[in-house]
Amino acid sequence: NAGVTQTPKFRILKIGQSMTLQCTQDMNHNYMYWYRQDPGMGLKLIYYSVGAGITDKGEVPNGYNVSRSTTEDFPLRLELAAPSQTSVYFCASSTNSNQPQHFGDGTRLSIL
Amino acid sequence: LAKTTQPISMDSYEGQEVNITCSHNNIATNDYITWYQQFPSQGPRFIIQGYKTKVTNEVASLFIPADRKSSTLSLPRVSLSDTAVYYCLVPSSTSGTYKYIFGTGTRLKVLA
Numbered sequence: 001n002a003g004v005t006q007t008p009k010f011r012i013l014k015i016g017q018s019m020t021l022q023c024t025q026d027m028n029h030n031y032m033y034w035y036r037q038d039p040g041m042g043l044k045l046i047y048y049s050v051g052a053g054i055t056d057k058g059e060v061p062n063g064y065n066v067s068r069s070t071t072e073d074f075p076l077r078l079e080l081a082a083p084s085q086t087s088v089y090f091c092a093s094s095t096n097s098n099q100p101q102h103f104g105d106g107t108r109l110s111i112l
Numbered sequence: 113l114a115k116t117t118q119p120i121s122m123d124s125y126e127g128q129e130v131n132i133t134c135s136h137n138n139i140a141t142n143d144y145i146t147w148y149q150q151f152p153s154q155g156p157r158f159i160i161q162g163y164k165t166k167v168t169n170e171v172a173s174l175f176i177p178a179d180r181k182s183s184t185l186s187l188p189r190v191s192l193s194d195t196a197v198y199y200c201l202v203p204s205s206t207s208g209t210y211k212y213i214f215g216t217g218t219r220l221k222v223l224a
Contacts, residue, residue, distance in 0.1 A: 004155075033212065042199060043156070043214040058212070090155050097203055098144045101212075103155030 002026050006091050006104035013081045013111045021076040021107050023091030031094045032074040033101060034058075034066065036087040043090065049074055050097075081111045116200055116215035123221045130187045132218045134200030137181055143203040145176060145183045150197045150217075159198075160185065187220075195222045 007022045025032065030051045035043040035058075045058030049068040063085060065077040074093075078085060088108050092101040117135040124130045139145070144163050148156035160167060162174040162183070173186040187194060200215040 035214075042217045045212050045214075048212070092155070100146055100158035100161055101148075101156075101201075103157070106153075106155055 004091055004093055004102050004104035006089075006107050008107060009105065010108045011110070013078075013109065015081060015083065015111060017081050017111075018077070018079050019081070021078075021089055021091075021109070023074045023076070023104060024072050025074075025091075025093040025102070026072065027093060027102065028071060029093035029095055029102070030071070031096060031099075031101075032068065033092040033094075034064070034074070034076045035090045035092065036060065036085075037090060037106075038087050046076065046089075078109075083111050085109065086111045116202060116213055118198075118200060118215040118218045120216070121219040121221070123223060124190055125223050126191055127189050130190050130194075130220060130222075132185045132187075132198050132220070133182055134185070134202075134215050135182045136200065136202045136213075136215075139180055139202050139204065145174070145180075146201045147172070147174065147183075147185045148199045148201060150199065156199060190220075190222045192222050192224060194220065196220060 004025045033048040034046040037043045044060045047066040049055045052071050055066050088106045090106045092103045094101045144161050146161040147159045149159050150156045160172045160174045164176050167174045175184040197217045197219050199217045204213050
């Protein structure tokens with residue numbers, strides 16, 4: 001089992017550029033999550049989804065968009081990259097809200 | 113929303129028992145408290161989860177008092193490989209919308 005796969009692993013963007021961080025899981029989990037982790041800090045929830053077609057905002061959704069067209073995929077979109085979005089982004093999935101979350105290896109994003 | 117508090121760091125020696133406490137208020141009713149371990153440049157990894165009283169698995173124990181306003185992760189006989197950051201995760205429900213609140217994390221350093 002691949003688990004949760006995130007691509008790319010690293011990316012450098014210029015201010016104002018856009019990009020999509022990809023996340024896919026092969027565990028047939030209903031719940032999927034996007035977190036960001038700034039250096040030396042904890043994880044903050046950006047968006048989450050409880051199933052295909054359903055998404056909701058987390059603690060820090062501004063500047064991001066998500067979609068969930070399939071159970072497997074949960075891409076995160078940055079429309080106008082800003083230096084404040086430099087961070088490590090983690091995608092996770094779980095069976096439901098009370099089951100443990102399985103995390104990907106993260107995407108390191110730098111915006112210059 | 114629930115708010116969590118953990119000690120920023122702890123040092124221990126190999127073979128000792130380590131207890132890390134997470135304080136959390138406004139935890140959603142009937143929801144689980146989950147603990148994760150994170151090594152540098154990796155996503156968090158599930159350690160243990162519980163709802164009340166005590167839970168034990170092959171790597172840790174989790175103690176949750178009756179008021180559920182805190183939880184204590186207990187690592188028996190730590191080794192150098194347990195050096196990592198430990199996070200508690202609590203769901204927080206407001207008007208039926210879930211937010212997943214990670215603690216600030218406790219940086220555990222195990223010394224030889």
